[in-house]
Amino acid sequence: MSEFQLPRGIVISGTGLWTPPEAISNEELVEALNAHAEKFNREHADAIESGQVKAKSFSSAEFIEKASGIKNRYVISKEGILDPNRMRPYLPERADDELCLQAEMGLNAAKLALEKANKKPEDIDAVIVGASYMQRAYPAIAIEIQSALGIDGFAFDMEVACSSATFALQRAVDAICSGSAKSVLVINPELASPQIDFSDRDSHFIFGDVAVATVVERKESCNTDSAWEILGTKAKTVFSNNIRSNFSYTARAADVDPFGEGKLFRQNGRKVFKEVCPMAAAHLESQVQELGFEPNEVNRWWLHQANINMNLLIAKKLMGNDASPERAPIVLDQYANTGCAGSIIAFNLHNDDLPLGSKGVICSFGAGYSIGSLALEKIAV
Ligand code: CO8
Numbered sequence: 001m002s003e004f005q006l007p008r009g010i011v012i013s014g015t016g017l018w019t020p021p022e023a024i025s026n027e028e029l030v031e032a033l034n035a036h037a038e039k040f041n042r043e044h045a046d047a048i049e050s051g052q053v054k055a056k057s058f059s060s061a062e063f064i065e066k067a068s069g070i071k072n073r074y075v076i077s078k079e080g081i082l083d084p085n086r087m088r089p090y091l092p093e094r095a096d097d098e099l100c101l102q103a104e105m106g107l108n109a110a111k112l113a114l115e116k117a118n119k120k121p122e123d124i125d126a127v128i129v130g131a132s133y134m135q136r137a138y139p140a141i142a143i144e145i146q147s148a149l150g151i152d153g154f155a156f157d158m159e160v161a162c163s164s165a166t167f168a169l170q171r172a173v174d175a176i177c178s179g180s181a182k183s184v185l186v187i188n189p190e191l192a193s194p195q196i197d198f199s200d201r202d203s204h205f206i207f208g209d210v211a212v213a214t215v216v217e218r219k220e221s222c223n224t225d226s227a228w229e230i231l232g233t234k235a236k237t238v239f240s241n242n243i244r245s246n247f248s249y250t251a252r253a254a255d256v257d258p259f260g261e262g263k264l265f266r267q268n269g270r271k272v273f274k275e276v277c278p279m280a281a282a283h284l285e286s287q288v289q290e291l292g293f294e295p296n297e298v299n300r301w302w303l304h305q306a307n308i309n310m311n312l313l314i315a316k317k318l319m320g321n322d323a324s325p326e327r328a329p330i331v332l333d334q335y336a337n338t339g340c341a342g343s344i345i346a347f348n349l350h351n352d353d354l355p356l357g358s359k360g361v362i363c364s365f366g367a368g369y370s371i372g373s374l375a376l377e378k379i380a381v
Contacts, residue, residue: 006173006177006230006231006232006233007177008229008231009218009219009220009229010173010176010177010216010217010218010219010229010230011216011217011218011219011222011227011228011229011230011379011381012169012214012215012216012227012228012230012374012376013116013117013118013119013215013216013217013222013223013224013227013381014113014114014115014116014117014118014119014214014215014224015112015113015116015212015213015214015215015344015347015348016108016109016110016111016112016113016114016115016116016212016213016214016348017109017112017210017211017212017344017345017348017349018105018108018109018112018210018211018212019074019210019335020074020075020076020105020208020209020210021074022074022075022076022077022078023072023073023074023075023078024072024073024074024075024078024081024082025061025071025072026061026064026065026070026071026072026205027061028078028082029059029061029064029073029081029082029198029204029205030059030060030061030064030205031082032081032082032083032084032087032198033058033059033087033198033199033201033204034058034059035084036056036084036085036087036199037055037056037057037058037059037199037201038058039084039085040055040056040199041055041056056199056201057201058201059201059204059205064205067307067309068205068206068307068308068309068332068336069307069308069309069311069330069332069333070205070206070308070332070333070336070337071333071334072333072334072335072336073205073207073208073209073334073335073336074208074209074210074334074335075089075193075208075209076089076091076101076105076191076193076209077089077090077091077193081193081198087197087198087199088193088194088196088198089193089194091194099144099148100135100136100141100144101135101191102131102134102135102141102189102191103135103141103144103145103148103189105189105191105209105210105211106129106141106145106187106188106189106211106213107145107148107149108211109187109188109189109211109212109213110127110145110149110185110187110213111149112213113185113187113212113213113214113215114149114185114213114215116215116224117215117217117222117223117224118223118224119183119215119217119223121149121150121151122150122151122152123183123217123221124149124151124153124183124184124185124215125151125152125153125154125181125182125183125184126153126154126155126172126175126180126181126183126184126185127142127143127145127146127149127151127153127154127155127156127184127185127187128142128155128156128157128158128168128171128172128184128185128186128187129141129142129145129155129156129157129158129168129187129188129189130157130158130159130160130164130165130167130168130186130187130188130340131157131159131164131188131189131190131191131339131340132159132161132162132164132190132192132195132245132339132340132367133159133191133192133194133195133245134157134159135191137249140155140156140157141157141189142155142156142157142187143155143156145187149185151185153181154181158171160237160340160368160370160372161243161339161340161366161367161368161370162304162306162339162340162342162364162365162366162367162368162370163235163237163340163364163365163366163368163370163371163372164188164339164340165186165188165212165214165340165341165343165344165364165372166233166235166340166343166362166363166364166372166373166374167235167370167372168186168188168340169186169214169216169233169362169372169374170233170235170372170374171186172184172186172214172216173216173230173233173374176216176217176218182217182218182221183215183216183217183218183221184215184216184217185213185214185215186213186214186215186216187211187212187213187214188211188212188213188339188340188341188344189211190209190210190211190338190339190340190341191209192207192208192209192265192337192338192339193207193208193209195207195245195247195264195265196264196265197264197265197266200266202266202269203264203265203266203267205336206265206306206336206337207265207336207337207338207339208335208336208337208338209338210335210338210341210345211341212341212344212345212348214344216230219379219381222381223381224381225380225381226356226378226379226380226381227378227379227381228351228360228376228377228378228379229376229377229378229379230374230375230376231291231359231375231376231377232287232290232291232374232375233372233373233374233375234283234287234371234372234373234375235370235371235372235373236279236283236370236371236372237368237369237370237371238279238368238369239368239369240272240275240367240368240369242267242268242271242272242275242369243265243266243267243268243272243366243367243368243369244262244265244266244267244367245263245264245265245266245367246262246263247259247263247264248263251263267367269307273307273309273310275369276310276365276366276369276371277310277313277314277317278317279365279369279371280303280304280314280363280365280371281313281314281317281318283363283365283371283373284301284314284318284361284363284373285317285318287361287373287375288361288375291375293359295318295319296318296319296320296322297359298318298319298327298359298360298361298375299327299354299358299359299360300327300328300329300350300351300354300358300359300360300361301314301315301318301319301327301328301360301361301363302329302343302344302346302347302350302351302360302361302362302363303315303328303343303346303363304342304343304363304364304365304366305330305331305332305335305337305338305342305343305345305346306332306337306342306365306366307332307337308330308332308333311328311330311332314328315327315328329346329349329350330346331345331346331349339366340364340366342364343362343363343364344362347360347362351378354378355378356378356379356380357377357378357379358377358378359375359376359377359378360375360376360377360378361373361374361375361376362374362376
């Protein structure tokens with residue numbers, strides 16, 4: 001467990017949310033999968049009959065909404081995903097001298113966060129990009145965005161699956177505390193759709209694409225009327241095989257298909273549900289208690305957005321009968337699971353209405369397992 005007793009005065013002064021232009025409803029997604037499955041089963045009828053090939057299962061929009069709470073997701077490009085003969089997005093390769101797609105997504109969110117925080121690129125001296133996947137290993141996506149914005153300082157990428165945003169925010173806080181940076185731009189461009197098997201009914205509905213960004217700085221440099229002071233950060237990881245992505249650059253040397261069986265996102269969703277909910281609730285309860293208050297004194301929980309039933313259970317464990325959508329807002333109904341970005345989307349959309357003195361917690365939980373959280377208080381600047 002890594003725990004950090006913070007000096008006061010480090011704030012989140014602005015966040016940005018960039019939503020991709022295209023949306024896919026459950027009904028559209030299911031229609032594509034079912035057309036694909038019907039065609040596959042017809043073309044492989046003999047092999048399925050003799051037991052050599054497994055028939056593809058059909059999906060259902062009712063199941064998806066009931067099991068996950070997801071009704072819609074945003075994606076960079078829906079056409080290829082909904083083509084029963086393709087079942088993956090079509091994202092044309094870009095030349096080396098063009099901004100890559102993930103950097104473009106991140107840049108869009110970064111500009112919105114800078115605007116909200118009243119900051120110019122020259123006010124920032126570090127850029128951290130955290131995401132579940134990076135479009136390439138190097139040069140870092142963070143350095144590409146740093147260059148596009150004209151920021152002087154340092155930038156790096158980091159991956160902790162669903163906790164990439166909270167862990168990156170914790171890195172930003174640590175950098176400011178140690179003096180290695182004064183103002184940090186944390187960017188989370190979650191380009192999830194290329195890693196989904198859209199022909200697999202267990203996982204085709206889970207994810208969406210999005211980008212978010214957050215400005216972290218000292219209160220003294222903050223140019224907004226109010227900001228969220230970071231009271232504490234807490235991170236924990238426990239190894240689990242229940243959520244895996246085995247796609248790897250080593251596939252070529254292992255003589256295996258990098259996108260073959262088991263190489264895309266897969267999970268044992270039931271086990272994740274059972275194991276992660278109590279871990280997350282205990283983590284959050286102990287964090288706020290260490291900071292001197294009780295879960296019921298937290299005005300808003302910006303929880304990780306993977307599954308509505310998980311969030312309802314965790315909210316209930318933390319607040320009992322006082323749990324409500326107002327105190328633990330849901331955004332996954334529209335955005336689906338957006339990896340590490342979900343709790344930052346919730347924060348972005350649901351923090352302005354709270355009065356000064358309100359307390360809130362941003363929290364992620366997911367693959368690794370990893371849990372990351374930041375306890376906040378709204379202050380006048
Ligand atoms: N339509 C119809 N039926 C279906 C479908 C479907 N689409 N999918 C499954 N079924 C069937 C199953 O086959 C099963 O049938 P049977 O009983 O005959 O075997 C039945 O419905 C029940 O299936 P499940 O047990 O799987 O259903 P659950 O009720 O458990 O719901 C969920 C499945 C929604 C996946 C649920 O378990 C869940 O959400 N769990 C939590 C998972 C979670 O939070 N995971 C986090 C993953 S993300 C993460 O950590 C970050 C990784 C970063 C990746 C970023 C980009 C890729």
